[in-house]
Amino acid sequence: MTNSVEQTAIHVAGLRKAFGDKVVLDGLDLDVRRGTVFSLLGPNGAGKTTTVQILSTLIGADAGDVRVAGCDLARDPEGVRRAIGVTGQYSAVDGLLTGRENLIMMADLHRLGRAAGRRAADELLERFDLAEAGRKQAAAYSGGMRRKLDLAMTLIGGPRIIFLDEPTTGLDPRSRRTMWGIIRELVRGGVTVFLTTQYLDEADQLADRVAVLDGGRLVADGTPDELKRLVPGGHVRLRFADLASLDAAARALGTRTRDDEALTLQVPSDGGVRALRELLGRLDAHSIEVDELSVHTPDLDDVFLALTGRPENEAAPA
């Protein structure tokens, strides 16, 4: 096994992929440091899954230089496969087998040996709170349980790099938090995680670095905080009863982003309690009545609007 001292777990340069004449990846470059969580963020159809499929040897690339765990993807796919584990978007568990049988099958394929394989399977079931369910067929599992079993199957071979393709899409908030906890634990154990997600908060919670994919290219790359600074979407929206109040408020707050038809005003804000208190204080001081107040924190929509410069973006204060 290659165990080079280099700190790069995944290196991608000039990656291209087209299906027919539809270009999905148009010259992708990225580097993932060992032992970190790298999150590829993007809307549906941005090319996230295609990227994971290429990096995990599932499909070939048209062009580009890719090294995963020090192995050249094109020349040594077996070396890559020995180092990675993949949990895809669609659950890759065998529904007719029980949870435990699924894990033992994986252990057998990884040559863990009979006793060690069974031990590893039971440990993982215990760790993922599936000990009880382990005796049932996976077809009867809930979405969250399937996802956990899926990840457990990925882990049984002890991969050094794990690809997680939208691991929490379709999960309820509680299962989602459980999944986040598991991912954090993995990283503490020295594993590198390549995560794709549609959710900014998920990248925010987990990732050391975030790259935003749009139309087959990276449009931003940085830490979650750096990324959020690019997003001017955080604001408070105030609605007034009449145009006079709107005018008064606009003067008092010095904001240009107003909508006379909806009688609303957008005030840039991080949405924190202190900022809100200060905002309401200023309105009170001018005796302006507010009909309705809503807080908008930056979300993925804002990121994309900001980064791709589409018209909606113009409304946001600079």
Add this chain to the structure above:
Amino acid sequence: MNALHDSATMLRRNLRHALRYPALTIATIATPILMLLLFVGVFGNALGTGVGGPSKDDYIGYVAPGIILMAVASGCMVTSVSVCVDMTEGIVSRFRTMPIARSSLLTGHVAGSMIQTLLSTFAVVLVAVAMGFRTNGTVLDWLGAIGLLTMLTFALTWLAVVMGLVAKNPEGASNSPLLVQFLPFLGSAIVPPESMPAGVRWFAEYQPFTPVIETLRGLLMGTPVGRDAWISVAWCAGIAVVSYVLAKRLFNRAR
């Protein structure tokens, strides 16, 4: 060595599937047994007269080898459904990203299906014997028959794997094998080709199932075999090689 270990793991998986979801297996055993009841018990007298024997007791000697062969054909074809179901689910993508022998998934399917088919064929033979099928074959003849059926099972199972890989969905995968299951009717399984209209007869004489049925009849009933034995072996080998090569190529290419 690795390929063998991985194939054994996949075989265990497929046998578990057969136990957990026995409906397919039961259907493949029930169909030929129903055929046997139908053609011997219901049509036996009329067909027996047509074939040249005086009664249905003689006809069972003619038709049983044909039905045994149908049991093999229908048993193998189930593989196309299970392969197709696998390909449409995420688990195959998982296997492809693992450092395991690529073809082990397919060889696991083939081995599992061969075990099932040979067991279900054995069940059909038992029913035929219970219904009055008597052979004058020696132990050597029986071994020859088992060898022939095993070769045919191997060839048809790989053919079924190809059909499963080509099919877009499990429904399609269960339709295309019907052609293969129907072929013995247009051979010498139920009635001799000589009794058929000219065009059909030509087809019946040259299609692959007829020499296999005739060889089986020869071994079990003592009718002359002649060139049919070698033609059967050639057909089985040909179908097996072409299907195997195609299956590997399709599997490595698929998505």
